[in-house]
Every structure is written in C-alpha cells, then in structure tokens.
Amino acid sequence: MVSQFVSSVPVRLLGDLDFEFPEGTHAIGRLDSDSEGLLILTTNKEVTQLLFCGGKPHTRTYLVRVKGRMTANTLKRLQTGVPIRISGDDYYIAKPAHVEIVERPATLPDRPGELPIDAPQTWLLITLTEGKYHQVRKMVGALKHRCQRLIRVSIENLALEGLQPGEVRELNEHVFFQQLNILYPTKN
Incomplete structure (x- = not known):
C-alpha cells in the first residue's frame, strides 16, 4: 500500500482501507512502499509544521x-x-x-x-x-x-501498540497532541 490517497499509477491506496476518512485527511511522515508501521493521518494542516518544523526535535x-x-x-x-x-x-x-x-x-x-x-x-x-x-x-x-x-x-509517544496492518485508530485531538508532545493550538 502507498501512504497516500491518490496516485497516477494503479496501486493500493489509503482510501482502499475499510474506514470512512473525513475530507481533507492527509498523511504525515509518509512511509515508502517497502516500509511498514505507524502512519499519522490528520485533517489538521498545522500538525506537520508543529511536529517537524518546530524548534524541538521529535x-x-x-x-x-x-x-x-x-x-x-x-x-x-x-x-x-x-x-x-x-x-x-x-x-x-x-x-x-x-x-x-x-x-x-x-x-x-x-x-x-x-x-x-x-x-x-x-x-x-x-x-x-x-x-x-x-x-x-x-x-x-x-x-x-x-x-x-x-x-x-x-x-514520540504515539505508538503502534498492537495495531494490525491496515487498522485505523481514531484519537481525541487533545490526546493526539499530547502523545506527539506538541502544544495544542489555541484559537485567539
């Protein structure tokens, strides 16, 4: 499976999983086709910036x-x-x-x-x-x-913990940010 929702070549995609992903869902920290394991999917566009472009390495x-x-x-x-x-x-x-x-x-x-x-x-x-x-x-x-x-x-602290290939686990957004050790964005 390729860790994306669309492709110009015929491959198995994230949208093929048995899960209703909300519109705007995207992968963070993609895995190449020869890798496996934890893949973060979110609709929050700030997560990539907060996780990989902040001052603290994760x-x-x-x-x-x-x-x-x-x-x-x-x-x-x-x-x-x-x-x-x-x-x-x-x-x-x-x-x-x-x-x-x-x-x-x-x-x-x-x-x-x-x-x-x-x-x-x-x-x-x-x-x-x-x-x-x-x-x-x-x-x-x-x-x-x-x-x-x-x-x-x-x-960070977000781990596979027994997830099977193709299995999806939804997390509360506060828990998600806490496990990734990033500050939950507050709205002004």
Missing part, C-alpha cells in the same frame, strides 16, 4: 532487520553519526541516534518473501530525531548492512 523509532550480524563497533558508529548520501556526491553526517540490538518480536508476523528466520541477521531498534529521505536505509547501508525490513513503531 523522535521517530523504527524496528529494523538488517542482513548479517552487526558488530559492536558498527553499532557504535550508528549511535555516533554516520555519513549518508543525500544527493549525487553530497553527504550529510546523520545526527547521533539511539540504536540497540534487539530480539525479533515474537508477535511480529512474517512478511511475504522474507528471508528465513535463521538467516544471518540483526534486529535493531533505532530512534532518530531527524527524518532525512530514506535515512535509516542509508545509515545501515553506509555500514555495509542491507535493510531488509523497516517498521516505524512510534513517533
């Missing part, structure tokens, strides 16, 4: 499966900032990130075409405070580990 946490066994040295490089290509020959040093090696969650469903569970792999939990284009994939790729699965599990 966290995004990803569960990531990479090919091969990651060493402690490689893990340290991810934690302290790694150069990633942003375009052509231009590189950017990714900000330090919280990265830890974790076990594959027992409740995580297999993905079609996924490599066998006993193939050499490492599961990581990566928390970023920035969101460059394909940043997680570029970070692990720069260290010679191919990203095989990428699941956004949270943005």
Whole structure:
C-alpha cells in the first residue's frame, strides 16, 4: 500500500482501507512502499509544521532487520553519526541516534518473501530525531548492512501498540497532541 490517497499509477491506496476518512485527511511522515508501521493521518494542516518544523526535535523509532550480524563497533558508529548520501556526491553526517540490538518480536508476523528466520541477521531498534529521505536505509547501508525490513513503531509517544496492518485508530485531538508532545493550538 502507498501512504497516500491518490496516485497516477494503479496501486493500493489509503482510501482502499475499510474506514470512512473525513475530507481533507492527509498523511504525515509518509512511509515508502517497502516500509511498514505507524502512519499519522490528520485533517489538521498545522500538525506537520508543529511536529517537524518546530524548534524541538521529535523522535521517530523504527524496528529494523538488517542482513548479517552487526558488530559492536558498527553499532557504535550508528549511535555516533554516520555519513549518508543525500544527493549525487553530497553527504550529510546523520545526527547521533539511539540504536540497540534487539530480539525479533515474537508477535511480529512474517512478511511475504522474507528471508528465513535463521538467516544471518540483526534486529535493531533505532530512534532518530531527524527524518532525512530514506535515512535509516542509508545509515545501515553506509555500514555495509542491507535493510531488509523497516517498521516505524512510534513517533514520540504515539505508538503502534498492537495495531494490525491496515487498522485505523481514531484519537481525541487533545490526546493526539499530547502523545506527539506538541502544544495544542489555541484559537485567539
């Protein structure tokens, strides 16, 4: 599924979900077609500005499966900032990130075409405070580990918490702003 409501090519879209979205609903912090996990949908046009363009950086946490066994040295490089290509020959040093090696969650469903569970792999939990284009994939790729699965599990305190693929959870707007750690806009 593509994290948008319209497309010029025939793909599965958010509007195909079994949910009546209000007019003006849009995605914040889109996921690419090879990623999965938490996607914020809102009708409030201020949320993107408040969340990603404000003075305080907001966290995004990803569960990531990479090919091969990651060493402690490689893990340290991810934690302290790694150069990633942003375009052509231009590189950017990714900000330090919280990265830890974790076990594959027992409740995580297999993905079609996924490599066998006993193939050499490492599961990581990566928390970023920035969101460059394909940043997680570029970070692990720069260290010679191919990203095989990428699941956004949270943005600030707003988390998947058992949501299944395609499931939608509505939140009260005050709760929504509180979980995202952004100030609820007051009308003058």
